[in-house]
Amino acid sequence: MKYEIFGGDFPAVTVFLERGESIYTQAGGLAWMSDQITMDTNVKGGLLAGFKRMLSGDSIFIADYIAESDNQEITLSASLPGTILPMTIDDDHHYIAQKGAFLGASQGVTVDMATTNSFWAGLFGGEGFFLQHLTGDGVVFVELDGSIREIDLKPGQTIKVDSGNVAMFEDCVAYDIESIKGFKNALFGGEGLFLTTLTGPGKVWLQTMTAKDLAGRLIPFLPKPSTTTIKMDD
Numbered sequence: 001m002k003y004e005i006f007g008g009d010f011p012a013v014t015v016f017l018e019r020g021e022s023i024y025t026q027a028g029g030l031a032w033m034s035d036q037i038t039m040d041t042n043v044k045g046g047l048l049a050g051f052k053r054m055l056s057g058d059s060i061f062i063a064d065y066i067a068e069s070d071n072q073e074i075t076l077s078a079s080l081p082g083t084i085l086p087m088t089i090d091d092d093h094h095y096i097a098q099k100g101a102f103l104g105a106s107q108g109v110t111v112d113m114a115t116t117n118s119f120w121a122g123l124f125g126g127e128g129f130f131l132q133h134l135t136g137d138g139v140v141f142v143e144l145d146g147s148i149r150e151i152d153l154k155p156g157q158t159i160k161v162d163s164g165n166v167a168m169f170e171d172c173v174a175y176d177i178e179s180i181k182g183f184k185n186a187l188f189g190g191e192g193l194f195l196t197t198l199t200g201p202g203k204v205w206l207q208t209m210t211a212k213d214l215a216g217r218l219i220p221f222l223p224k225p226s227t228t229t230i231k232m233d234d
Contacts, residue, residue: 001106001139003086011084012077013141015104017067025076025104027059033074040064064107076104078143082209085148085168087140096175097132097142097168106138114171133171142168146209153200160195164210170202 001023002016012031015023027041044062065074078084079100087095089109102111114133134140144167151159153173160178169175177194198204 003139003141005084005086007077009081010078011082011143012075013084013086013103014073014075017065017072017074018070019067022064022066023074023104023106024062024064026102027061027063029076029104030063030065031075031077033065034067034072036067036069037072037074038066038068040066076141078103080143080145082143082145082207083148085142085144085205087134087142089134089136089138089140091137094171095134095142095168096171096173097134098144098166099131101132101142101144101168102134103141103143105134105140108136108138109134109140110136111140144168144205145207147207149206149208150203151206152203153198155201156199157201158197158199159204160197161206163194163196165206165208166196166198167205167207169198169204173202173204174199 001021003013004016005011005013017023017037024044030039041061041063043060044064084103087093089095089105096114105111112133112135114131134142148167153159163177166175174197176197176199178197179194
């Protein structure tokens with residue numbers, strides 16, 4: 001599959017399709033496409049699979065896009081400032097991604113729901129109890145927040161991450177949390193009570209920004225609703 005990622009901090013990806021080639025996206029993922037591409041909205045894998053996709057941050061419905069002739073193009077855009085990564089999925093490379101990371105994929109890729117192994121990791125790990133599990137065979141495009149740093153963890157090597165900054169990791173990596181040591185650190189350090197831990201072997205992708213942090217920064221600048229006082233005559 002040929003593709004081009006462009007747009008800098010506001011990225012999009014254009015996928016080039018020949019006759020009979022297709023990709024699928026979550027509902028609403030399309031930015032624009034050539035006129036010889038047909039769209040088919042459906043519940044891929046059935047209602048149970050659709051419900052699991054919904055829990056992992058995507059829609060129940062997906063849209064298949066099929067090229068009816070050669071030299072067709074379809075463009076998918078990210079929903080937030082950040083990074084689009086193309087990932088190759090095969091028997092040796094499966095990934096766990098944050099909720100809502102899936103943007104689009106070739107037909108051989110399966111987007112499923114992954115659950116955290118630890119109750120406390122689900123409660124305090126910053127990603128919730130449900131993540132996205134990317135398996136199968138093909139290419140998948142994921143949208144992540146901010147800039148991305150890829151780290152290859154050796155067996156037994158652990159990295160500690162602020163909750164929410166974990167974007168994606170290979171499914172052989174162990175995901176958990178640990179409490180921040182020290183009363184003052186926990187109370188005044190600004191990082192909350194817990195950090196996420198990722199233990200190798202395997203690759204992890206960390207993001208510099210989170211959607212929650214971006215929303216928090218923008219809220220003070222949003223216009224406040226005006227109030228109108230109606231004076232009633234005696």
